Amino acid sequence: MSPDAAIYDPRAFRLTPQEGELTALARRLGAEAFAGRAEGYDRDASFPSANYDDLHAAGLLGICVPKAHGGHGAPYRAYMLTAAEIGRYCGATALTFNMHVCSCLWSGDLADDLDMATGARALHEIRRARHYARIVKEGRIYAQPFSEGGPAAAGVVPFATTATKVDGGWSITGKKIFASLAGHAHYYGVLCGQVKPGQKPSRKDTMYIAVPADAKGVSVEGDWDPLGMRATVSRNLVFKDVLVADDEELMPRGVYYQAATRWPHMFMTLSPAYMGIAQAAYDFTVKYLRGEWPGLAPVKRRMYPTKQIALAEMRVRLEQTKALWFQAISEAGPDPDKEQVLRAYAAQFTVMENANELCRLAIRTCGGQSMLRSLPIERLYRDSRCGSLMLPWTAEICLDRIGREGLYEPGETD
Numbered sequence: 001m002s003p004d005a006a007i008y009d010p011r012a013f014r015l016t017p018q019e020g021e022l023t024a025l026a027r028r029l030g031a032e033a034f035a036g037r038a039e040g041y042d043r044d045a046s047f048p049s050a051n052y053d054d055l056h057a058a059g060l061l062g063i064c065v066p067k068a069h070g071g072h073g074a075p076y077r078a079y080m081l082t083a084a085e086i087g088r089y090c091g092a093t094a095l096t097f098n099m100h101v102c103s104c105l106w107s108g109d110l111a112d113d114l115d116m117a118t119g120a121r122a123l124h125e126i127r128r129a130r131h132y133a134r135i136v137k138e139g140r141i142y143a144q145p146f147s148e149g150g151p152a153a154a155g156v157v158p159f160a161t162t163a164t165k166v167d168g169g170w171s172i173t174g175k176k177i178f179a180s181l182a183g184h185a186h187y188y189g190v191l192c193g194q195v196k197p198g199q200k201p202s203r204k205d206t207m208y209i210a211v212p213a214d215a216k217g218v219s220v221e222g223d224w225d226p227l228g229m230r231a232t233v234s235r236n237l238v239f240k241d242v243l244v245a246d247d248e249e250l251m252p253r254g255v256y257y258q259a260a261t262r263w264p265h266m267f268m269t270l271s272p273a274y275m276g277i278a279q280a281a282y283d284f285t286v287k288y289l290r291g292e293w294p295g296l297a298p299v300k301r302r303m304y305p306t307k308q309i310a311l312a313e314m315r316v317r318l319e320q321t322k323a324l325w326f327q328a329i330s331e332a333g334p335d336p337d338k339e340q341v342l343r344a345y346a347a348q349f350t351v352m353e354n355a356n357e358l359c360r361l362a363i364r365t366c367g368g369q370s371m372l373r374s375l376p377i378e379r380l381y382r383d384s385r386c387g388s389l390m391l392p393w394t395a396e397i398c399l400d401r402i403g404r405e406g407l408y409e410p411g412e413t414d
């Protein structure tokens with residue numbers, strides 16, 4: 001079988017040389033290693049540890065670590081394109097990779113785009129160097145527990161998980177749900193609210209701090225037996241008076257809130273996993289209808305007009321998804337204008353919904369045998385269903401905002 005073509009052909013989409021190289025590396029790892037392991041990890045709902053060993057060996061754990069610190073120094077778009085190639089072969093690896101990479105992207109390129117006092121920036125530089133060294137030299141993995149089961153992860157209210165100042169550091173208490181990599185990450189990059197005695201909790205006081213997984217008071221709870229994205233192992237995390245050193249702050253205080261309001265494309269980083277799934281559903285359908293899926297009898301189904309029409313419909317939907325997503329990730333940056341923000345919501349909605357729609361069409365078109373567990377499309381179908389649920393930009397929240405912000409200018413009411 002010929003090797004898979006790039007999702008985004010470097011010449012056609014005018015990718016940078018770095019984007020071309022990183023996406024090719026991810027595609028090779030995905031096709032040669034991750035694709036073959038995906039079924040087992042999915043069946044057992046077990047964490048893709050071997051994939052993470054490979055990502056470390058290939059230097060990809062440090063994809064967004066600046067070159068001066070031994071990483072690839074990949075900017076946002078290069079990361080997004082690379083993660084999409086990973087998602088094509090193992091959605092759960094790409095999704096958890098996002099949680100890890102955000103610890104570098106947010107503390108790196110994003111933080112560099114935001115306002116900080118000179119002293120705070122100098123201290124941040126020292127702190128992030130330690131954090132980058134752990135990743136690049138020791139292969140340490142970071143998770144990103146954000147969700148709490150209430151409106152905080154939607155960005156509506158402050159996080160209920162708290163950080164209280166103590167001598168030399170912080171005491172963290174709270175509970176996170178759906179914490180991908182729970183029990184497998186070395187550090188949990190926790191979003192929590194700084195307790196300011198005598199003051200009401202405020203989203204402006206959100207902190208982003210790395211809690212060592214082996215710190216006293218950290219526990220992983222609950223089982224994990226979901227519909228899809230099973231290998232993310234997104235169990236609950238409980239923090240009970242966990243003492244964390246000052247140096248574990250991944251962003252200076254106040255900067256996360258600034259990022260969330262001034263760099264909104266930061267919340268699109270969950271989408272590459274699903275862009276990859278969308279491509280994989282199309283690729284599968286072509287191979288299956290041509291009778292070229294490895295291990296299956298070479299039965300051709302491509303001669304039926306209804307199947308050709310369905311494939312055409314899939315192709316149109318895939319191209320629409322790719323084009324909008326590429327535009328949105330190309331214009332990510334600080335202080336986007338209203339049109340760019342609305343486009344980002346539309347791109348997120350489109351990828352998450354279309355990934356699932358493409359999988360649905362793939363199964364309907366390929367027919368009964370395609371839904372057997374020995375083939376990847378039923379896993380892709382289940383994994384793709386999770387995309388629209390991912391806070392803070394769920395499909396519903398994207399629609400809410402596109403509708404409201406398209407009709408009202410800031411401050412307008414009826």
Ligand SMILES: Cc1cc2nc3c(=O)[nH]c(=O)nc-3n(C[C@H](O)[C@H](O)[C@H](O)COP(=O)(O)OP(=O)(O)OC[C@H]3O[C@@H](n4cnc5c(N)ncnc54)[C@H](O)[C@@H]3O)c2cc1C
Nearest residue numbers: 144145146147149150151154178179180229386390391396
């Ligand atoms: C496979 C998978 C992996 C995940 N990994 C992580 C992870 O690593 N880290 C992490 O932090 N989270 C993760 N999540 C969690 C995910 O982002 C959501 O937070 C989670 O699905 C929320 O579940 P819920 O049932 O509480 O959601 P919902 O009930 O949909 O939302 C939670 C709250 O958000 C508010 N809300 C929901 N919809 C709207 C709306 N339209 N308008 C206004 N407010 C709204 C409501 O207050 C609601 O109670 C993961 C989820 C999945 C499926």
